[in-house]
Amino acid sequence: IIFSQEFFWSYFCFVHFCWCRGMTSIEFLYLQGIRSFNPNPDSAQRLKQQIRFFAPLTVILGHNGAGKTTIIEALRNACSGDLPPGTRGGASFVHDPKMAGQTEVKAQVRFQFRTIHGKRMLVVRSYQVTQCRTNPQFSRVDALVQTTNEKGELIPHTYKCADIDKLIPELMGVPRAILESVIFCHQEECNWPLGEPAALKKRFDAIFAATRYTKALDEIRSFRKEQLLQIKEYESSLKVLAEHKAQAKKLQTELQGQESRLKDVQQRKADLQSAISTLSSSLERVDELCTRLSRLRESAREQERQVALSEEQLRRLEERMPHDYTESDEDLVKLKQSFDAKMTQLKLEFDRTEQLILRQQKEIQDTETLLVNTRTQRQVLEEQQRCQLLKSQDLQSLIAGVSGRLGLRQGAYQGTGGTVRFLADFKLKVEQQARQMQELRERNRAQRSLEEKKVSEARLRLDTHSEQLEQRQAKRAGLSQETASLRRKLSDLGRPREELSRVEGELSNLETT
Numbered sequence: 355i356i357f358s359q360e361f362f363w364s365y366f367c368f369v370h371f372c373w374c375r376g377m378t379s380i381e382f383l384y385l386q387g388i389r390s391f392n393p394n395p396d397s398a399q400r401l402k403q404q405i406r407f408f409a410p411l412t413v414i415l416g417h418n419g420a421g422k423t424t425i426i427e428a429l430r431n432a433c434s435g436d437l438p439p440g441t442r443g444g445a446s447f448v449h450d451p452k453m454a455g456q457t458e459v460k461a462q463v464r465f466q467f468r469t470i471h472g473k474r475m476l477v478v479r480s481y482q483v484t485q486c487r488t489n490p491q492f493s494r495v496d497a498l499v500q501t502t503n504e505k506g507e508l509i510p511h512t513y514k515c516a517d518i519d520k521l522i523p524e525l526m527g528v529p530r531a532i533l534e535s536v537i538f539c540h541q542e543e544c545n546w547p548l549g550e551p552a553a554l555k556k557r558f559d560a561i562f563a564a565t566r567y568t569k570a571l572d573e574i575r576s577f578r579k580e581q582l583l584q585i586k587e588y589e590s591s592l593k594v595l596a597e598h599k600a601q602a603k604k605l606q607t608e609l610q611g612q613e614s615r616l617k618d619v620q621q622r623k624a625d626l627q628s629a630i631s632t633l634s635s636s637l638e639r640v641d642e643l644c645t646r647l648s649r650l651r652e653s654a655r656e657q658e659r660q661v662a663l664s665e666e667q668l669r670r671l672e673e674r675m676p677h678d679y680t681e682s683d684e685d686l687v688k689l690k691q692s693f694d695a696k697m698t699q700l701k702l703e704f705d706r707t708e709q710l711i712l713r714q715q716k717e718i719q720d721t722e723t724l725l726v727n728t729r730t731q732r733q734v735l736e737e738q739q740r741c742q743l744l745k746s747q748d749l750q751s752l753i754a755g756v757s758g759r760l761g762l763r764q765g766a767y768q769g770t771g772g773t774v775r776f777l778a779d780f781k782l783k784v785e786q787q788a789r790q791m792q793e794l795r796e797r798n799r800a801q802r803s804l805e806e807k808k809v810s811e812a813r814l815r816l817d818t819h820s821e822q823l824e825q826r827q828a829k830r831a832g833l834s835q836e837t838a839s840l841r842r843k844l845s846d847l848g849r850p851r852e853e854l855s856r857v858e859g860e861l862s863n864l865e866t867t
Contacts, residue, residue, distance in 0.1 A: 378526040380467045381474070382406045383432070387449045387461030387481075389424045394454075423541060430538035432465030432477050434530055435497075435519035439542050444481065444492035451485040458484050460495070470527035476500040476508065477522060531560035536833075562826045567819045574812045581805045588798050595791050602784055605756060609780060612749065616773065623742055626735055633728050633735075640728065643721045650714040657707045664700065749773065756780070 384404045387393030391403050405414075405425060416422050427438040427447070441447040448461040465477040480495040497518045500508045523530040528537070535546060535557055546557060559565050753776045761783075 378467050378469055378528065379409060380407045380429075380465075382464075382466050383425065383428060384462075384464035385421075385424070385428050386463075387459055388428055388447065388463060389449065390419065390421050391424070391449065393449045393456075393459045393461060426538055427540065428463050429465070430534065430540070432463050432479060433522050433526065433533050433538065435479070435522075436534060438540055442489075442492075445483055445490045448481050448483040448492065451483060451490060456485075458482065467526065469525045474502045475525060477518070529561070529563065531557070531563075535561055562823060562830075563819075564823075567823060570812075570815060570819060574816065577808065577812065581809070584801075585805075588801070591794070592798065595794060598787065599791060602787055605780075606784060609756075609777070612752065613777065615745075616749065619742060619745055622738070626738055629731070630735055633731055636724065637728055640721050640725050643717060647714055647718045647721065650710065654707065654711045654714070661704060661707075 382404055384400075385391040386395060386400075386403060392399050395403055406412075414422055414425065430436060431438070431447075437444045437447055449459050451457060451459045459482070461481040461483070463477075463479045463481075465479075466474065467477075468474055476499070478496075478498040478500070480497070482493050482495050484491045484493075499511045499518060499521065501511065503509055519530075523533060526533075535543075539546075547554065549557075753773065757776065757779075
């Protein structure tokens with residue numbers, strides 16, 4: 355009995371890999387029409403052509419040509435879809451039609467395993483070889499994957515061969531490079547570690563996924579560079595917004611000062627208007643007093659004329675009065691009494707007129723003084739009104755400049771109520787910019803948190819890849835040590851064979867002698 359060393363080594367590596375990682379497990383392999391396996395088996399031969407695998411190890415023994423290597427090739431073909439080397443494109447991998455006495459031979463590989471999640475999967479690959487005039491023609495007939503549901507029933511799924519070749523290694527949880535180069539390595543390719551450095555490096559990169567690791571690092575670097583550029587853009591925009599905010603605060607402070615000054619000016623304007631109204635009423639009273647004064651003057655002049663006329667009449671009466679009176683004493687007494695009464699009445703009336711004239715003169719003086727004061731106050735109020743008009747013009751120019759810088763409505767703040775409308779629009783503009791700045795801050799905060807999350811995820815993936823690389827390097831070192839020990843054992847086993855052949859030669863020489 356010849357022990358298949360390459361199968362034992364490959365299957366041991368696969369079992370060790372799956373046992374350590376707790377991944378997939380192979381249950382059975384059924385071959386029909388593959389190399390020496392019968393393409394048309396009966397029920398008894400079907401059982402013989404079905405190989406069941408046991409845990410944790412299954413050892414297969416057989417003589418040369420029994421099909422040990424075919425089992426490894428079939429396992430590799432079922433897992434990765436690759437055909438063995440030197441099979442003329444798969445024609446010699448299927449049973450020879452000439453030996454079967456047929457023009458067409460159909461072959462099938464059934465491979466059942468459990469996935470990393472414990473789900474049972476069945477892979478069926480069908481092939482066909484047709485005998486032509488010169489060379490046999492190989493073709494892939496079908497590829498099928500069956501899964502089991504909760505009731506244990508098989509559910510078929512049909513895929514393309516290329517899709518199945520990618521799907522099976524993923525379901526098994528083993529990279530395809532490890533399946534091809536380590537676990538199910540063909541005996542004709544088992545010396546690949548002694549190959550050229552470039553091809554060796556390429557194969558090791560595929561086994562240890564160094565290309566994915568390098569690509570992940572490049573993606574992390576490019577992503578970090580893009581995020582740094584984006585952060586710089588956000589920082590520059592944030593600086594611009596901060597400047598806009600400072601300018602807006604400055605304008606708001608200036609506007610508040612202008613508002614306070616405007617309120618003061620409006621208060622002073624209201625006070626001045628009330629003073630002007632008071633002075634206007636005073637001027638009206640003064641005008642009335644002047645009118646009354648002119649009337650009193652006219653009446654005083656009239657009284658003076660009447661007094662002069664009365665004196666003139668009295669003088670004329672005295673001149674015409676005879677010195678010798680013919681009247682009696684009683685009549686003269688009565689006449690004197692009447693004259694004295696009239697004189698007394700005229701004197702009283704004259705005194706009242708003089709007092710009235712004095713009062714009117716005093717009122718005239720007071721009115722003239724009030725008129726002078728009113729004219730002075732009017733000049734002061736006119737000067738204040740002119741200053742107020744200049745300040746209002748300055749305020750309008752300031753409003754026009756601020757509205758131009760902020761993009762507000764031009765020419766909409768003239769006339770009555772323009773300042774109030776400008777203040778309302780300015781407040782709305784400031785609130786709008788504050789909302790935009792808050793939204794930008796929220797977006798920057800969300801973007802920064804997302805970027806930090808992506809960077810942390812990339813770092814976690816990098817750490818995971820680093821750990822996997824270290825584990826694979828440790829496994830590689832262990833496999834190298836085991837390979838060296840097995841090679842030493844093989845070399846030790848080769849020496850007794852050489853001595854036995856030498857002894858047999860000497861014995862044959864002695865027998866001939």
